Amino acid sequence: MSKKRTIKKFSVLLSCVTLCGLLLAGCGGGTSESGKVSSSNSAGGSGEASQEKVNLSLLIDSGQDTVNTAKALVEAFEAKYPNITIDTETRPGGSEGDNFVKTRLATEDMNDIFIYNSGSLLQALNPEKNLLDLTNEPFQANVIDSFKPTVSFNQKIYGAPVGSTMAGGWLYNKKVYAKLGLSVPKTWEELKANNDKIKAAGITPIIGTFKDAWSSQMIVLADYYNVQAQVPNFAADYTANKAKFASTPAALRSFQKLADTVGYYNKDFLAATYDSGLKMLAEGKGAQYPMVSFAIPTIIQNNPELIDDIGFFAQPGDQPDQNGATVWMPFAAYVYKNTEHAEEAKKFVNFIASIEGVEAISKVSKPSGPYAIKGAALPSDTPQVVKDMLPYFDEGKTAPALEFLSPVKGPNLEQITVEVGAGKRNAADAAELYDKDVEKQAQQLGLEGW
Structure with missing residues (x-):
């Protein structure tokens, strides 16, 4: 990244959460100090990664459900990969949040990973210039086909689903x-x-x-x-x-x-x-x-x-x-193209799009529809009205x-x-x-x- 910033820990950010408009939530940003790392894991999900400490930054919107989801994902991921620490920063929702994300990208000051809208708003981010191509990542085999076009541009896939449809x-x-x-x-x-x-x-x-x-x-x-x-x-x-x-x-x-x-x-x-x-x-x-x-x-x-x-x-x-x-598709996780820790960032995105990642989300967020990950089961207490969508x-x-x-x-x-x-x-x-x-x-x- 072109700039280094110290991120406030997630517990501090949680106290600053503000309400945002339903379906208008995007993602919020910040970066963090990270050490150099060498990794042989070129697939973002396979191979042995270096055990040297790596610090990633994650940008999310300030909606309460997004905050809860991100916290659950980060805690589960860090437990599995103790050498990788993820600091989370929030941004506003709605159009203010859209401008926030665009500004970060324009100034080449974006977080390693950010959660943002899927669909038409993605095109305004100039994906080929700003986002890492995730077309060949292992997690793509887990994602339902109808989601992929919503995070694609010029035949390349740039995102992974976060949460339920x-x-x-x-x-x-x-x-x-x-x-x-x-x-x-x-x-x-x-x-x-x-x-x-x-x-x-x-x-x-x-x-x-x-x-x-x-x-x-x-x-x-x-x-x-x-x-x-x-x-x-x-x-x-x-x-x-x-x-x-x-x-x-x-x-x-x-x-x-x-x-x-x-x-x-x-x-x-x-x-x-x-x-x-x-x-x-x-x-x-x-x-x-x-x-x-x-x-x-x-x-x-x-x-x-x-x-x-x-x-x-x-x-x-x-x-x-x-x-x-x-x-209506869920938000997506994207990797900033100029991140200094692409392999570790892809590892986190692969985790988000796994059954294990969905299970972490389901503990803190009730689904409003089936998940966009194949084989991801709805929680046992999911109401029948949501299960009606499964067929x-x-x-x-x-x-x-x-x-x-x-x-x-x-x-x-x-x-x-x-x-x-x-x-x-x-x-x-x-x-x-x-x-x-x-x-x-x-x-x-x-x-x-x-």
């Missing part, structure tokens, strides 16, 4: 389903039929919480598995301005599905909040809630006695044999959400989806409006073809 689809109340004799739908028409039966029984079929406008996007975003199943190259063509929502029938279908939900929401859906929606679902006052599984810990916290009443199913497509889940992963029927495959996402999507869900805009107009919305952002990013 999250699935986007429909949370539903199993007691309501059982009472009405309903089956989990595998096609959109089956879902519409369920909605009619639920409404006839005097129960809210679909919970809407459009006061928190971001939640209105879920049906459109969770439909991406179905889009990719029909148009495998949509993400690449969309990024290159060769495909549009309005002119691609499979993508337009996402807005059409949202339009189909008009009339099935709770009466106060425009004023209802995310928290009130979760309460409705847990209490069975609403039967279904389109949502990402990051909601599960909140239900466990607020209604622990009712969590067993909640189930999950992927957003249905139009063919039962194509039913699969759209997945999609086991059968390879998952796809990353579009935002993990393309940097193009218009800022006004949630306003557009509120209008569609409220019956104030039709699907075709919404898709055209959204295509215009993303154009400005793509131009700001300097993407080719825009």
